[in-house]
Amino acid sequence: xxxxxxxxxxxxxxxxxxxxxxxxxxxxxxxxxxxxxxxxxxxxxxxxxxxxxxxxxxxxxxxxxxxxxxxxxxxxxxxxxxxxxxxxxxxxxxxxxxxxxxxxxxxxxxxxxxxxxxxxxxxxxxxxxxxxxxxxxxxxxxxxxxxxxxxxxxxxxxxxxxxxxxxxxxxxxxxxxxxxxxxxxxxxxxxxxxxxxxxxxxxxxxxxxxxxxxxxxxxxxxxxxxxxxxxxxxxxxxxxxxxxxxxxxxxxxxxxxxxxxxxxxx
Ligand code: G1P
Numbered sequence: 001x002x003x004x005x006x007x008x009x010x011x012x013x014x015x016x017x018x019x020x021x022x023x024x025x026x027x028x029x030x031x032x033x034x035x036x037x038x039x040x041x042x043x044x045x046x047x048x049x050x051x052x053x054x055x056x057x058x059x060x061x062x063x064x065x066x067x068x069x070x071x072x073x074x075x076x077x078x079x080x081x082x083x084x085x086x087x088x089x090x091x092x093x094x095x096x097x098x099x100x101x102x103x104x105x106x107x108x109x110x111x112x113x114x115x116x117x118x119x120x121x122x123x124x125x126x127x128x129x130x131x132x133x134x135x136x137x138x139x140x141x142x143x144x145x146x147x148x149x150x151x152x153x154x155x156x157x158x159x160x161x162x163x164x165x166x167x168x169x170x171x172x173x174x175x176x177x178x179x180x181x182x183x184x185x186x187x188x189x190x191x192x193x194x195x196x197x198x199x200x201x202x203x204x205x206x207x208x209x210x211x212x213x214x215x216x217x218x219x220x221x222x223x224x225x226x227x228x229x230x231x232x233x234x235x236x237x238x239x240x241x242x243x244x245x246x247x248x249x250x251x252x253x254x255x256x257x258x259x260x261x262x263x264x265x266x
Contacts, residue, residue, distance in 0.1 A: 001227065001233070003106065003227065003233075003236055003237060003240055004237065004240045004241055004244060004247070006064075007038065008103050008104065008106060008227055009026075009035065009038070009103050010064060011103070011106050012101045012103040013064075013066075014112075015101065015107070015112040015113065015114050015115075016099065016101060016114055018111070018112045018114070018115055019099070019112065019114040019115040019117075019118050020115075020118065021099060021114070022067075022070060023070055023071075023072075024066070024070060024071045024072070025071075025072045025073075025074060025089045025092050025093070026071065026072070026073045026074070027074050027075075027076050027085040027086070027088050027089055028073055028074070028075060028076070029075060029076050029077075029079065030075075035073070036073055038064075039064070039066050039071055041065050042061065045061065046058060046061060046062070049061065072092055074088050074089050074092065075088070076088045080198060080199050081194070081196070081198025081199040081200055081201075082102070082198070082199075082200065082201045083188050083194070083198070083199035083200045083201040083202075083203065083204050084188075084191070084198070084199040086100060086184075086185070086188060086201055086204075087185065087188040087189070087191070087199070090185045090188070090189075093182065093185060094182070095182045096182055097179060097180065097181055097182060098179075098180055098182070099114060099117075099118075099177070099178065099179050099180070100176075100177070100178040100180060100201070101114065101176060101177055102176025102177075103176075103227075104176070104226065104227045104228035105175050105176030105177070105224055105225070105226060105227070105228075106224070106225045106227050106236050106240075107130075107175070107177070107220065107222050107223070107224045107225070108222055108223045108225070108239060108240065108243065109220060109221055109222020109223070110221075110222070112222075113130055113175075113177050113220045113222055114177055114179075116218060116220050116221065116222075117130060117177060117179055117218050117220065118179065120153070120154055120216070120218045121179045121216075124154065124214065124216050125214065126181060126208075126213060126214025126215055126216060127178070127179060127180045127181045127184060127205060127208055127213070127214070127215045127216070128178070128179045128215070128216045128217070128218055129143070129145070129157075129160075129174045129175075129177070129178050129205065129215070129216075129217050129218070130174070130175040130176070130177035130178070130217070130218055130220050131145055131155070131172045131173060131174055131175060131217035131218060131219055131220075132172070132173060132175055132219060132220070132224060133171050133172060133173075133219075134171055134173040135171070136168065136171055138173070139164060139168035139171055139173060140163050140164060140165055140168070141163065141173075142163065142173035142174055142175075143160055143161070143162050143163070143173065143174035143200075143201075143202035143205075144160065144161050144162075144163075144164055144168045144169055144170060144171075144172065144173055144174070145157045145159075145160055145169065145170055145172040145173075145174065145217045146158050146159030146160065146161065146169035146170060147169070147170050147172060147217075152219075153218060153219050154216050154217070154218055154219075155172065155216065155217045155219070156214065156215075156216055157209060157215045157216065157217055158209060159206055159209060160174065160202050160203075160205055160206040160209070160215070161202070161206070162194055162195040162200045162202035162203060163195045163196070172217055172219075174202065174217070175220070175224050177220070178201070178205075180205070181208065181213060183208060183211075183213060184201075184204045184205060184207075184208060185204075187203075187204035187205075187207040187208065187211075188201075188204045190207075223239065225239065238255065242255075
């Protein structure tokens with residue numbers, strides 16, 4: 001899916017690169033071959049743009065190029081849940097802390113959300129999830145933190161529940177950014193089914209707490225868009241369009257015209 005002029009996946013890569021991450025693993029599935037082609041170098045297109053003197057486009061294209069050997073692709077053969085998707089990458093991740101980005105959660109933030117998390121994680125260690133307050137009735141769409149200690153921007157969790165149907169432990173929802181200790185992969189080895197019959201990453205993180213290891217939530221600074229929903233994707237398009245120097249004036253004028261016409265019709 002394209003947000004303004006780049007696929008969502010590019011926003012995730014840019015955010016991870018800004019946080020200093022240099023190696024990437026995509027967990028994909030059947031029919032997603034275009035993803036590999038997207039990150040390949042487009043030599044023919046590059047030389048055509050060069051010949052045509054289209055240097056701006058050339059720069060944009062080159063900024064998406066990835067170093068050879070920096071990306072690996074792993075197939076998740078069955079859609080068994082987010083925890084299972086992460087587990088599929090276990091051999092590539094090995095025994096070191098790793099970050100997870102759910103690319104349908106797009107976050108506009110400065111510094112980018114994952115960088116904020118890495119800065120916080122350097123102080124806390126353990127595992128860390130991005131979190132934000134949501135309305136009580138919305139908690140059932142998210143992983144939800146049970147808070148042991150609220151230190152302001154950072155909270156220490158004493159539990160995590162995936163999509164609680166009732167009695168959510170707080171209104172702090174987990175958003176799709178994680179920094180995880182490799183022991184989470186060991187927890188995923190149990191492959192136990194959780195909410196919705198799926199293998200949940202939330203449950204494997206909750207197991208960390210049960211086993212006495214630290215899990216924190218960071219109330220990140222920024223705005224999150226759920227691009228997995230139609231309304232969220234439209235909102236992201238407006239917000240990211242208005243944030244672009246080359247588009248904002250024309251786009252803002254268009255939006256205010258649309259709103260004026262709508263208001264006049266009311
Ligand atoms: C996933 C996670 C959930 C998290 C959410 C954030 O759920 O399982 O814990 O709160 O992403 O977007 P999904 O939205 O894939 O159902």
